[in-house]
Amino acid sequence: MDTNKKKETKSSSIDDIDKKIYANQVLYDQLHQSLVDETVSKDDGNQKKGKKKKSGVSWVTSFLLKFSNHYQSNELFRYALWGFAAVFFATTILTIIEYPLFSSSVKDDVGDGFMFGGNEPNWVDIFFHTFWWAVVTFTTVGYGDISPETHLGKFLTIIIMILNLGIVTMLTGAVSSVLVAARLKGDDTLDETKFYGHLIIAGWNPAVQSALRLIEANEDSASVVILINETEEEIIKRAVSGFDRLDITHLSGNFTQEGVLKKAFIEECGTFMIVPDESGLLPNEKPDEDKTVLTALTAKSILEDIQVVAYILDEEYISHLHRANVNEIVFPDEHIPHMLAKHVTDPGVPQLFDELITQEKQDKGIQVVSIPKGLVGLTHNKVSAYYKFKHKWLLVGYAIKKAGFSLEEQMGESGSPIIRDMIKEQLDGAGIKLSSDEHVIVEINPDDEYIIDGKHKALVLR
């Protein structure tokens, strides 16, 4: 707005503006030829290749891979497969040996019904018929509608039936052992391999479901989610049933406890979110926000580097959360006065916010995108021109991951070593960490000459 006003006061003619736009385009054209586009197209190429590979690696191999994984990891699957193989093997043998017998029995059994071979049964009919006999025998059902009649056939059937006894026993055993194991393990031990960079949400609140829906819409975000709360399993199940992309696990327990958080692999998590917990509250009761602070402290004591986002309703707790070194605090009440006032002073602004914030489609609204490597080190106006002309996005500003303040870094080599050592020693002794955590700050609409470094991500309006 400011720059616009300046331009107006300068009373620059339309020609001037045209020239500027032209200059911008020239700038863009130059950019287009330079390394920027090269790297971008490379990026694009890589992505395409990646996608192609996905479809290129034929489904057969991926199926085989899954199959062998399954075979190795799932006992039940292994037995079932062997059982099936045995039935199949028996069928084949019997079809060959007892061909005349089974063929006449097919005729008797089926009569005028459909046969693959028309009037006379062909080998498909015989095979199917034998297969029927094999399954009836193997499952110990034994209808007795067909049975081998030659000595050789009977002899083979004896062997098969005895073998079958073992296979069926093993299969039954496997089924029950798998079921018992699952029961014993319960819900609270999760598969460790899956949980890395996942999202943990401690506490249950109607906002969680909506938040999950927004996360679901953005395909770049982590897909594994663990919910920790003491709300009834049924309610949670109903709330999270509509999600396809997200893999949501519910862990029932008191999330202020270290043990419960560790069960959710909090050390490996990407984001740990704490929301006001409404588990088991009556409609007029307020969530206990002490729990939020306590949980933040517990999480940070488990591992200082955990990215903790806390949603708080009561302003009073903000200072406590800061002290707990929480990375980001969401305090919605803060926005209410602005929204109310803007309806009076700048009608349209609240509507804009609504439009931007509530946009659920992945490719619309305000988003954070990484900046192509080729653009790092360039000025804001160039990066802005790139997004404008290349993608038709409006570059609003930057999200910058800023390393937390580090006293040690700040002191560097200045002053006398003895004093520096003493400071470190004394602060350490008092349990005060010498650095604060990384957090994200935003830089909105910077100067044209503002330099973009590798820690910047672009905030674009699509």
Add this chain to the structure above:
Amino acid sequence: MSVNAKQIQKINYFSKVSEELCSEVAKVVKQKKCSPKTTLLKEGETGDTMLLIFQGQVEVSKNMMVKTSSGFTMSTKSIIRLETTDPSPANKPITAPTVSVVKAPAFGIGEFSLVLDDAKRTSHVTAMTDINYGIIQLEDFSKIVAKHPSIGGSVYFEVAKSAVNNLATATQDISNLTQAFFFALAK
């Protein structure tokens, strides 16, 4: 055994002084020796002498309030060790150093006494090895300066330089401590 001009010149404060004038200084220096653990200077005492360490290692320490598990106590904290290299110490220091050891051909300590009348010693200086040192009185030095003003210029320049350096470091220390103070308060 008297001190010679060459020994005096090794000390940085006298490095710009001609050998001729150094021998004038050497005449008023009282040569002394001491064994390890001897306290050469005591923090807080006033003194009108400067010590010239020719050989050996000394530890500079200060009284400080430190926090220990049992609360705050006053303790002597070593800050730095100084060691001569020309000649190097005749024997090993009685305790291994816990702080950095600064080496130079020879040292002058308590140099503020050359400037101030009743300069208070700012830290303890304790012998860590056998020490071969000299003492120079402010009064004697003033007499030489009166006779040969040029010696005053170069010595005071060096003293001022070290004072300015100390001041710069002290300023940084204050800034570090202030930051640490705010940092601790913010938690």
